[in-house]
Amino acid sequence: MFHRTARVIEHVRLAERTHRVRLECPELAAAIRPGQFVMLRLPGTTDPLLGRPFALYDTVLDASGTPVCIDVVYLVVGKMTARLPGVEAGKSLEVCGPLGKPFLDVGTPERVTFVAGGIGQTPFLAFARELLGTRGFGGDAPRKRTEKVSLYYGVRTASLAAGVEDFHAAGVDVQLASDDGSIGTKGFVTQLLASHGKTGPLVGCGPEPMLHALAKVAAAWQVPCQVSLETPMACGVGICFSCVAKVTTPDGWDYKRVCMDGPAFDAAQLVWN
Numbered sequence: 001m002f003h004r005t006a007r008v009i010e011h012v013r014l015a016e017r018t019h020r021v022r023l024e025c026p027e028l029a030a031a032i033r034p035g036q037f038v039m040l041r042l043p044g045t046t047d048p049l050l051g052r053p054f055a056l057y058d059t060v061l062d063a064s065g066t067p068v069c070i071d072v073v074y075l076v077v078g079k080m081t082a083r084l085p086g087v088e089a090g091k092s093l094e095v096c097g098p099l100g101k102p103f104l105d106v107g108t109p110e111r112v113t114f115v116a117g118g119i120g121q122t123p124f125l126a127f128a129r130e131l132l133g134t135r136g137f138g139g140d141a142p143r144k145r146t147e148k149v150s151l152y153y154g155v156r157t158a159s160l161a162a163g164v165e166d167f168h169a170a171g172v173d174v175q176l177a178s179d180d181g182s183i184g185t186k187g188f189v190t191q192l193l194a195s196h197g198k199t200g201p202l203v204g205c206g207p208e209p210m211l212h213a214l215a216k217v218a219a220a221w222q223v224p225c226q227v228s229l230e231t232p233m234a235c236g237v238g239i240c241f242s243c244v245a246k247v248t249t250p251d252g253w254d255y256k257r258v259c260m261d262g263p264a265f266d267a268a269q270l271v272w273n
């Protein structure tokens with residue numbers, strides 16, 4: 001795990017209240033894998049005191065193919081993310097990672113389907129590249145694991161859809177849904193998924209009601225489904241227990257720390273409220 005001050009190389013707006021920040025941190029970029037996350041903290045301030053968790057969006061390679069930067073895509077929701085756009089290129093951020101575990105192994109199916117709601121698309125770009133064999137992570141050489149990756153991506157309205165071009169460029173089949181019908185199909189993204197019929201393994205990230213609906217679709221189709229949880233976190237490294245999720249065990253259920261045991265969990269093992 002690396003904890004360092006990283007220079008902001010680029011900071012661009014992708015959509016309404018949504019930005020991508022590129023951080024120069026070669027050791028972290030070389031080690032991190034899809035599904036893992038970093039804690040970002042504003043330097044030189046105690047307000048907010050604690051860092052905030054953000055998924056790996058992508059790694060950036062130099063001309064020789066060596067990972068040198070990581071990209072994070074974030075939605076402005078509160079104290080820290082409201083200040084983050086002010087950290088322009090040339091300034092720096094404190095970054096700690098890689099944290100958590102990579103996505104669970106999906107095997108080598110013909111197709112893998114991601115289902116994202118809100119800002120839940122962020123962990124999927126790197127995972128798509130890994131599964132399609134166009135990028136290796138954590139020191140591994142690229143290895144193709146599937147022929148097709150689909151992203152079902154639901155947003156409230158068109159102006160919030162962020163990074164769709166990045167997914168297209170990575171060779172991902174993108175299916176959009178919106179609450180108001182301003183982009184893609186009107187309705188919930190899980191309804192769009194269900195209307196297209198049974199797929200192979202599912203991977204979800206987004207608001208809990210969406211993940212619960214996805215878990216029900218996966219159970220009905222009897223296909224493997226993992227979900228990446230975005231539980232609020234204080235420490236990110238297993239100390240505070242602020243991030244727990246209920247997981248079934250042979251004796252009933254137990255709390256698991258999302259920062260250490262996740263953030264991805266088998267949807268069939270989670271206890272949904």
Ligand SMILES: Cc1cc2nc3c(=O)[nH]c(=O)nc-3n(C[C@H](O)[C@H](O)[C@H](O)COP(=O)(O)OP(=O)(O)OC[C@H]3O[C@@H](n4cnc5c(N)ncnc54)[C@H](O)[C@@H]3O)c2cc1C
Pocket residue numbers: 037048052053054055056072073074075076077078079080081082119122123229230231232233263
């Ligand atoms: C593993 C992981 C990966 C994440 N990846 C991303 C990412 O790639 N991009 C991104 O934009 N966000 C991501 N998040 C969510 C992100 O951490 C929060 O949006 C961020 O902490 C908000 O910080 P803030 O200081 O701006 O908001 P705060 O001031 O701390 O909170 C503002 C409001 O948002 C609520 N809130 C804060 N965090 C969450 C949360 N996680 N879920 C639901 N409500 C919350 C608070 O209760 C409050 O109402 C991720 C979370 C986790 C756990």
Ligand code: FES
Pocket residue numbers: 232233234235236237238239240241242243244257258259260
């Ligand atoms: S955030 Fe502290 S234990 Fe997970």
